[in-house]
Amino acid sequence: xxxxxxxxxxxxxxxxxxxxxxxxxxxxxxxxxxxxxxxxxxxxxxxxxxxxxxxxxxxxxxxxxxxxxxxxxxxxxxxxxxxxxxxxxxxxxxxxxxxxxxxxxxxxxxxxxxxxxxxxxxxxxxxxxxxxxxxxxxxxxxxxxxxxxxxxxxxxxxxxxxxxxxxxxxxxxxxxxxxxxxxxxxxxxxxxxxxxxxxxxxxxxxxxxxxxxxxxxxxxxxxxxxxxxxxxxxxxxxxxxxxxxxxxxxxxxxxxxxxxxxxxxxxxxxxxxxxxxxxxxxxxxxxxxxxxxxxxxxxxxxxxxxxxxxxxxxxxxxxxxxxxxxxxxxxxxxxxxxxxxxxxxxxxxxxxxxxxxxxxxxxxxxxxxxxxxxxxxxxxxxxxxxxxxxxxxxxxxxxxxxxxxxxxx
Numbered sequence: 001x002x003x004x005x006x007x008x009x010x011x012x013x014x015x016x017x018x019x020x021x022x023x024x025x026x027x028x029x030x031x032x033x034x035x036x037x038x039x040x041x042x043x044x045x046x047x048x049x050x051x052x053x054x055x056x057x058x059x060x061x062x063x064x065x066x067x068x069x070x071x072x073x074x075x076x077x078x079x080x081x082x083x084x085x086x087x088x089x090x091x092x093x094x095x096x097x098x099x100x101x102x103x104x105x106x107x108x109x110x111x112x113x114x115x116x117x118x119x120x121x122x123x124x125x126x127x128x129x130x131x132x133x134x135x136x137x138x139x140x141x142x143x144x145x146x147x148x149x150x151x152x153x154x155x156x157x158x159x160x161x162x163x164x165x166x167x168x169x170x171x172x173x174x175x176x177x178x179x180x181x182x183x184x185x186x187x188x189x190x191x192x193x194x195x196x197x198x199x200x201x202x203x204x205x206x207x208x209x210x211x212x213x214x215x216x217x218x219x220x221x222x223x224x225x226x227x228x229x230x231x232x233x234x235x236x237x238x239x240x241x242x243x244x245x246x247x248x249x250x251x252x253x254x255x256x257x258x259x260x261x262x263x264x265x266x267x268x269x270x271x272x273x274x275x276x277x278x279x280x281x282x283x284x285x286x287x288x289x290x291x292x293x294x295x296x297x298x299x300x301x302x303x304x305x306x307x308x309x310x311x312x313x314x315x316x317x318x319x320x321x322x323x324x325x326x327x328x329x330x331x332x333x334x335x336x337x338x339x340x341x342x343x344x345x346x347x348x349x350x351x352x353x354x355x356x357x358x359x360x361x362x363x364x365x366x367x368x369x370x371x372x373x374x375x376x377x378x379x380x381x382x383x384x385x386x387x388x389x390x391x392x393x394x395x396x397x398x399x400x401x402x403x404x405x406x407x408x409x
Contacts, residue, residue, distance in 0.1 A: 022080050026088060032064045033092040040096035044208070045367050047099060051201055052210030057100055058166045062131050066104055070112035072243050075126040077111065079245040083316025086260035087309060094264025095271065098376035099208030101261035103163040109257045110134035110171055114189065115248045116237025120224040121189055125169055135167035137214050138187070139384075145174040145186075151222040152176070154188060159200070162211040168192050170214055173229065185229040194219035205379025233406060235323065246324040251334070253406055254319065255341040255385040256312055259348070262377050263309045266348045269373035270301050273355045276362065297354055304351040308344040315340055335395035335404050342391035345381045352377050 040057065047053050061067060069085040071077025086105050094101035114125055114134055125132050143156030158172050170190050175183035198213040231237055232252035240248035277288040277298075288294055315337055322329055329337070356363040356374040363370045380386065394404035 022078070025078060026069075026080060026085060029064065029066060029069070029085070030088050030092050033066070033089055036060065036064075036093070037096045040093065040100055041369070044097040044099075044369075044372065047097065047208035048366065048372070051207055052165050053100055053103060053163070053208050055166070057097075058103075058133075058163075061100075061104060062133075067107055067111065067131070067133060069108045070115070070247060071126070071130075072115045072122065072248075073245070074243070075122065076130040079243070079247065081316070081320045082112065082247045082250050082254075083256055083260070083312065083320065086257050087263060087312055087316065090261040091264035091267070091309070094261040095268035097208070098261065098265040098372060098380075099206050101264055102206055102209050102376075102380065105257050105261045106162050107133050107135065107167075110136055112247055112250075113171065113187075113232065113237075113252060114169075114239075115243060116232055116239045116252070117187075117189065117227050118224045118238050119242045122239060122242075124191075124225065125189065129168060132168040133163070133166055134169045134171055134189075135161045135164045136171040137161040137164075138171075138173035140172070140174065141213075143174050145176050147176075148220065151220060151224075152186075152188070152226065153218065154190070154221050155216055155218045157198070157213060157215045159213050160211045161197075161214050162206075162209040164197055164212055164214060165210050170195055172214075172216070186226045187229055187232065188221045189225040190216060190219055190221065203379055205375035205377075205382075207375075235328070246320070250319060250323050251329065253334070254337050255383075255391065256315060256337070258383050258385050259341045259345045259380060260312055262345060262348045262380050263305060263312070265373045265376050266301075266305045266308075266351050269352050269355050269370045270298070270305060272369040273301075273359065274298060276359075294358070297358055301351040301355055304347045308347045311340055311344055331404065332395070332398050334406065335398045338391045338406065339395040342386045342388045345377070345386045346388065349377050349381055 043054055043057060066089060068077040069080045069089065070082065073079050085108060090101045090105040093104055111134060114122055125134065137158030137160060139158065141157045141159060143154065146153050154174055161170060164170065169192065172188050172190060173185050174188055175185050177183050195214045195216045198215055200213045201211045227237055235249045235251040237248065277294065280288050318333070319329060319337060322333065352373045355370050359370050362368055363374065365371055385391065390407040394406065397404040
């Protein structure tokens with residue numbers, strides 16, 4: 001792969017102006033995603049076998065403007081409010097292909113995070129390549145990160161970089177040793193020519209995300225391409241000063257992006273389950289719809305998905321309103337926004353588990369949206385940010401009057 005931006009058709013949407021209706025723009029993006037459903041669903045099985053998304057899918061997402069949701073306006077992005085595009089746009093894509101939705105969601109968030117870096121770093125990424133995509137790998141297997149004149153020297157290996165095959169930049173986490181205190185973690189932006197992809201991704205879930213390892217043998221990282229993780233976790237990245245939107249001041253610990261796409265994945269499984277039952281012939285003169293058990297299971301799955309979506313939507317409304325008003329999230333809010341995505345993931349996993357169990361052998365066929373949802377949501381829930389024992393505990397501590405520490409900081 002090269003580090004050059006991909007050629008594509010002109011964007012179908014114009015950059016957002018101050019007067020534009022963000023909701024209307026998001027509606028248009030969602031409509032485009034809905035129109036792609038048949039194609040994405042048709043490609044899903046082939047992508048799983050290839051262990052990465054088709055280049056055509058990424059090019060179509062770029063051309064439709066899907067990756068511009070959180071990109072700064074000054075670089076041609078839309079600066080949409082945080083949270084809603086993950087739920088609506090990535091959720092719509094997730095109905096057809098969980099891996100496509102995951103890559104779209106995390107790459108959009110990376111664009112938001114790059115907007116928190118110093119302005120020169122943003123210029124490096126998008127100045128000559130406004131469609132450049134960013135992947136990430138935050139926890140190193142090993143790293144050697146040392147100060148150098150004007151910046152740092154970095155070498156190491158990182159795991160689980162979703163969408164790396166199509167990224168022009170990677171954002172990595174690197175601990176900087178200190179003789180007098182604990183290491184300080186910096187996030188660093190590294191261009192494509194400074195890292196190589198190692199083919200390691202053989203997961204049973206989210207298989208088409210191509211979440212391979214990356215290796216940096218030795219690279220110079222200018223100081224302006226680094227940000228302390230602590231600053232991002234506090235919503236105090238230096239890049240926020242150069243953008244009007246509040247989204248670049250939202251603390252980087254929110255894990256809603258990790259599970260929002262799963263609302264669509266679970267909904268796609270439910271839709272397939274219902275459609276198959278509608279078309280199933282009667283057995284002994286009795287239609288499937290006459291089964292009280294099936295009726296109640298369908299209702300429960302729908303309620304789990306709807307309530308999960310509502311919880312994430314309520315969170316998005318709250319943290320956007322608080323940060324846009326210039327306030328900081330309080331301790332309870334921070335803990336709750338860690339807790340809720342993990343809880344939502346459990347609800348969506350229950351919904352797809354029930355549908356898969358009721359589907360019998362049909363729910364084991366890899367061509368089935370139900371089977372894919374069963375493993376894809378489990379793969380999402382394996383992310384450290386969605387582990388209940390880590391994500392749930394801080395809220396319990398706050399409720400008991402104990403000062404909680406963010407386990408991901």
